[in-house]
Amino acid sequence: MAVDWVIAPRDRVLDGLEAGLHDRCGAALLGPAGVGKSSLARTAAEHLAPDFRRVLWITGTESAAAVPFAAVAHLIDIPSSGKTADVLRAAREALGSELLLIVDDAHLLDRLSAALVYQLAVSGAAKLIVTASAEAPGDVAALWDDHLVNRVEMSPPGHDDARLADQVATFLADLPDHASVVLRQLAVHDPLPLGVLTELTSADAVQAARRCGVVRVDDGLVHCAHPLFLSTIRAAVGGPDLRRLRNAVVERLSAAPQPGVVDRLRVAVMALDSDVALPPDELVAAAGEALRLGDLELSERLARAATMPAG
Numbered sequence: 001m002a003v004d005w006v007i008a009p010r011d012r013v014l015d016g017l018e019a020g021l022h023d024r025c026g027a028a029l030l031g032p033a034g035v036g037k038s039s040l041a042r043t044a045a046e047h048l049a050p051d052f053r054r055v056l057w058i059t060g061t062e063s064a065a066a067v068p069f070a071a072v073a074h075l076i077d078i079p080s081s082g083k084t085a086d087v088l089r090a091a092r093e094a095l096g097s098e099l100l101l102i103v104d105d106a107h108l109l110d111r112l113s114a115a116l117v118y119q120l121a122v123s124g125a126a127k128l129i130v131t132a133s134a135e136a137p138g139d140v141a142a143l144w145d146d147h148l149v150n151r152v153e154m155s156p157p158g159h160d161d162a163r164l165a166d167q168v169a170t171f172l173a174d175l176p177d178h179a180s181v182v183l184r185q186l187a188v189h190d191p192l193p194l195g196v197l198t199e200l201t202s203a204d205a206v207q208a209a210r211r212c213g214v215v216r217v218d219d220g221l222v223h224c225a226h227p228l229f230l231s232t233i234r235a236a237v238g239g240p241d242l243r244r245l246r247n248a249v250v251e252r253l254s255a256a257p258q259p260g261v262v263d264r265l266r267v268a269v270m271a272l273d274s275d276v277a278l279p280p281d282e283l284v285a286a287a288g289e290a291l292r293l294g295d296l297e298l299s300e301r302l303a304r305a306a307t308m309p310a311g
Contacts, residue, residue, distance in 0.1 A: 003034075003164070003167045003168055003171050010036075010040060013029065013040060013152055013154055014040070014044070016150055016152035017029070017040075017044055017129065017150070017152060019150055020149050020150025020152070021048070021127055021129075023150070024147065024148060024149055024150050025121040025122075025124070025126070025127060025128055025143075025148045025149055026101075026121065026126075026127045026128030026129055026130065026148075026149045026150070027128070027129060027130070027149050027150040027151075027152050028106075028128075028130040028131075028132060028143060028144050028149045028150070028151055028152065029041060029129070029130065029131045029132075029152050029154050030131075030132055030133070030134045030136075030144075030151060030152065030153055030154060031133075031134065031153060031154030031155050032133070032155070032159060032161060033133070033161075033164075033226075033227060033228050034159070034164045034168075034226075034228060035154045035155065035156055035159055036154070037104075037131035037132075037154055038104050038105075038131055038226075040154075041102050041104060041129045041131050042102070044129055045057070045100060045102050045129060048100055049100065051100070052098055052099060052100040052127070053096070053097070053098035053099065054095075054096070054098070054099050054100070055099075055100045055102070056075060056095070056099055056100070056101050056102070056126075057101075057102045057104065057218075058071045058072055058074075058075070058101070058102070058103055058104070058109075058113065058117075059071065059103075059104040059105055059223065060103075060104070060105040060106055060107065060108030060109035060110070060113070061105065061108055061190045061191070061224075061227070061230075062108055062190075062227070062230070062231070063187075063188065063189045063190050063230075064108075064110065064189065064190070064266070065108050065109065065110050066110065066269050066298065067110055067262060067265050067266045067269050068110055068111070068112045068262070068265060068290060068293045068294075068295050068298070069087075069091075069110065069112050069113055069116075069261075069262050069293070070110050070113065070262055070265075070266060071109050071110055071113035072091065072113045072116060073260065073262040073263075074219060074221065075095065076090075076091050076094045076095065077094075077260065078091070078260060078261045078262055078293075079261075080261055081292075082292075083292060083294070084112070084292075084293055084294035087112075087293060088112070088115060088116055088119060091116050092116070092119060092120060092123065092125060095120065095125065095126075096125070097124070097125040097126075098125075099120065099125055099126035099127070100126065100127050100129070101117065101120060101126040101127070101128050101129070102128075102129045102130075102131075103117055103128060103129070103130045103131070103132075104131050105131060105132065105227060106130045106131065106132040106136060106140045106143075107132040107133040107135070107136035107137065107140055108227070109140060111139055111295070112293060112294070112295070114137075114139040114140050115139065117130075117140075117143070118139070118142060118143060118148075121143060121148045121149065122148065128143070128148075128149055130143060130149060134153070164228070165228075165232070168228050168229065168232050169232055169236070172214075172229060172232055172233065172236075175212055175214065176208050176212065178201070178202070178204055178205040178208035178209070179205065179208040179209040179211075179212045179214055180233075181201050181205050182197065182201050182205050182206055182208070182209035182214075182215060182222075183209065183214055183215070183224065183229055183230065183233050184233055184237055184241075184245055185197060185200050185201055185245055185248075185249070186215070186222065186223075186224045186230060187230050187233045187234045187237060187242060187245070188242060188245045188246045188249050188270070189246075189249055189266070189270060190223060190224045190230060191221040191222055191223040191224075192221070192222055192249070193220060193221060193222075194206070194217055194220050194221065194222050195220075196249070196252055196253065197222050199252060200248055200249065200252060206222065213225060214226075214229055243273070243274060243275065246270055246273060246274045247274045247275050247276055249270060250267060250270050250271050250274045250276040250278075251276055253266075253267045253270075254267050254271070254276065254278060261289055261293075264282075264285070264286055264289065265286055265289055265290060265298075268282065268283060268286035268302055269298070271283075271305075272301060272302070272305055278305075280306040280307075281306075283302050283303070283305050283306035284302075284303065284306045286302045287299045287300075287302035287303040287306065290302060
């Protein structure tokens with residue numbers, strides 16, 4: 001059964017988006033999941049691309065929201081030294097100016113990626129097309145609360161969250177087993193490197209998921225095609241099985257050296273909610289990185305984990 005997405009009328013939304021790009025730093029398309037925010041942002045970005053030096057896309061995900069700079073790690077190398085302000089300044093300089101930045105599911109951004117987006121808007125380095133839930137956290141909502149971007153509501157008549165949830169659940173239940181396996185793995189962490197996901201599932205499984213339209217592959221990373229798919233999968237799979245799946249991801253990623261700061265923090269954060277015990281020295285190092293980047297809460301969690309007895 002296909003999902004009957006109820007899409008917001010495009011003309012009014014596009015008018016608000018164009019006004020935001022002309023009069024302010026951009027526009028935020030706000031509304032519930034499944035009303036076409038991401039699709040409209042992608043269409044607008046393709047149309048506007050010739051007017052900008054670069055078009056960049058970042059996506060917030062629930063599973064990466066606790067990892068500092070996770071949403072922008074594919075765009076910039078986070079330096080291994082320097083405090084938060086220094087890292088943010090280096091990131092702005094690396095990205096440059098005359099940017100069109102699409103920020104999808106901004107309500108799920110990690111705090112430091114959200115700070116970078118805000119600074120790019122304030123500095124005038126980027127125009128923004130943001131998609132988000134209207135109940136976004138304060139560091140994201142500041143974009144429209146501070147009048148940096150135009151707020152455009154997307155709540156089409158006929159949209160029903162309960163009806164949509166039922167349709168998504170039915171759609172996912174009808175998927176081939178191979179495709180479902182891929183989504184269950186992404187429910188642990190989205191996105192995952194194509195090579196890692198292939199090892200955890202199979203090449204046939206990833207291809208099946210792509211054919212069914214539930215994942216996309218960008219720059220070697222496999223992303224779920226819609227956050228509703230993963231939230232539905234998580235609810236259906238349940239805690240113990242999700243933990244087992246997370247164990248497999250952590251074991252695979254921790255078996256090889258992780259080249260970047262964000263890569264190492266990502267593994268350490270996943271390990272906190274798994275049965276895989278990372279070496280204490282790795283947890284201590286990750287705690288230091290989190291502290292350097294200004295995430296005191298994460299630093300404390302990692303430091304406590306480093307002192308816990310193995311097993």
